[in-house]
Amino acid sequence: xxxxxxxxxxxxxxxxxxxxxxxxxxxxxxxxxxxxxxxxxxxxxxxxxxxxxxxxxxxxxxxxxxxxxxxxxxxxxxxxxxxxxxxxxxxxxxxxxxxxxxxxxxxxxxxxxxxxxxxxxxxxxxxxxxxxxxxxxxxxxxxxxxxxxxxxxxxxxxxxxxxxxxxxxxxxxxxxxxxxxxxxxxxxxxxxxxxxxxxxxxxxxxxxxxxxxxxxxxxxxxxxxxxxxxxxxxxxxxxxxxxxxxxxxxxxxxxxxxxxx
Numbered sequence: 158x159x160x161x162x163x164x165x166x167x168x169x170x171x172x173x174x175x176x177x178x179x180x181x182x183x184x185x186x187x188x189x190x191x192x193x194x195x196x197x198x199x200x201x202x203x204x205x206x207x208x209x210x211x212x213x214x215x216x217x218x219x220x221x222x223x224x225x226x227x228x229x230x231x232x233x234x235x236x237x238x239x240x241x242x243x244x245x246x247x248x249x250x251x252x253x254x255x256x257x258x259x260x261x262x263x264x265x266x267x268x269x270x271x272x273x274x275x276x277x278x279x280x281x282x283x284x285x286x287x288x289x290x291x292x293x294x295x296x297x298x299x300x301x302x303x304x305x306x307x308x309x310x311x312x313x314x315x316x317x318x319x320x321x322x323x324x325x326x327x328x329x330x331x332x333x334x335x336x337x338x339x340x341x342x343x344x345x346x347x348x349x350x351x352x353x354x355x356x357x358x359x360x361x362x363x364x365x366x367x368x369x370x371x372x373x374x375x376x377x378x379x380x381x382x383x384x385x386x387x388x389x390x391x392x393x394x395x396x397x398x399x400x401x402x403x404x405x406x407x408x409x410x411x412x413x414x415x416x417x418x
Contacts, residue, residue, distance in 0.1 A: 174214070179256060181208035182223045189261065191284075192235040194334040203234075203261035209252035222249045234259065236284070236293050236332050243288040258285040263297075263335055269351055269358040270365075276352035282335055292391055296326045297338040301346035302362070303399055306370035318366055319402040321346060323376060327384070328392040337387075342395075345379035347371050373399045373408040381412045390416050 185205040193199040207223040226245050230238065239257055246255035261284075264277040283296040301321050309316035323342040327333060343349035347366035351358070371379070380395040396411035 177211040179208040180211045180218050181206070181256070182220055183208075185224070185227070187227060188231065189259065190231075190233040191261065191263065191282075192237070192332070192334075194336045195266075198233065199263065201261045201263060203259040206256070206258040207246065208256040209246055209250045210254045211252070215251075218250055218252075225249075234284075236295070236329075239284065239286045239293055240288075243286060247288055255288045256286075259283070265336060265339065267349075267351055269354050270361050271357040272355040274353045274355060274358070278350075278352050280335070280339055290328075292328045292330045294326060294328050295333060295335070295338070296324065297335055297342070299323045299325070299339055299342035300350055301343055301376075302348040302350055302366050303373070303376060303397075304347040304366040304370045306372060306375075308403075309367070309370050316367060316370065317401075317403045318347065319399050320350075321373070321376065321397055321399045323380060323395065323397045325380065325384070326394040327390050329389050330391065331389045333387075333389055341380050341383045341387075345371075345376045345383065373397050373410045377410045377412045381414060385414060385416075392416060 183206045185207075187203055187205050188200065189203045189205075190198050190200055205227060207227065209218060211218055223246070226242065226249060229245075230242055234242070242257055243255040246252065246257070261282055263280045263282045265280065266275055267278045268275050281298040284293065286293040299322065301323055302318060303321040304316050304318040323345065325338045325342055327338065347369045348362050354362070376397045377395050381393070384390060384393045384395065392413070392415050394411065394413040396409065399408040401408055
């Protein structure tokens with residue numbers, strides 16, 4: 158039997174007359190290509206969510222069409238064409254609003270500060286957009302090192318330090334590189350961290366962080382100050398969570414700012 162002869166149950170009317178805000182496919186693991194400031198593009202694997210609104214008179218949406226659209230953009234998904242994806246979702250699924258969201262690991266080659274040893278460093282990123290808005294949202298989670306100023310001040314020697322994660326979210330209409338947000342986060346902490354270190358690198362980072370102690374409040378303020386001066390950002394949120402090494406809790410701080418004027 159031909160596809161045109163099969164009953165299209167999803168498009169049949171629904172008597173309850175209740176619209177659905179979001180319906181679609183969630184948590185698709187899919188190979189994608191994203192923009193890379195150094196190499197032009199980078200292959201990675203994303204977890205993708207795609208939704209549209211559903212008017213009250215339709216019983217359901219056509220789930221396979223989401224995958225068909227995603228497959229057409231498998232050679233490159235970025236801030237350059239996410240608007241095209243949203244428009245195609247609206248057209249193919251007869252919707253007024255479309256939503257696209259993907260989370261993916263992103264890798265940057267970093268050189269150790271003294272030895273120069275090079276290795277890939279992983280960062281978790283998220284790109285999201287809605288056809289209701291003229292901007293996109295980019296999120297980057299950056300692991301860093303923080304050393305406590307209070308511990309340094311009150312101790313006869315040493316100071317406690319911990320792994321921290323700075324999460325930067327921005328809304329923008331023009332391209333902002335992932336690497337730019339990573340740099341903002343890493344330069345707001347006591348030190349950035351690396352995938353590979355030799356002894357001379359460990360010595361350098363230990364002494365660097367000791368000379369640059371920061372509270373969780375300092376880190377979000379440092380990052381906010383940099384974001385406030387960056388052109389092209391419409392809105393931002395920066396948060397830091399310190400996984401405390403001598404306390405049975407995490408320390409947390411968050412700042413957001415609206416740059417639209």
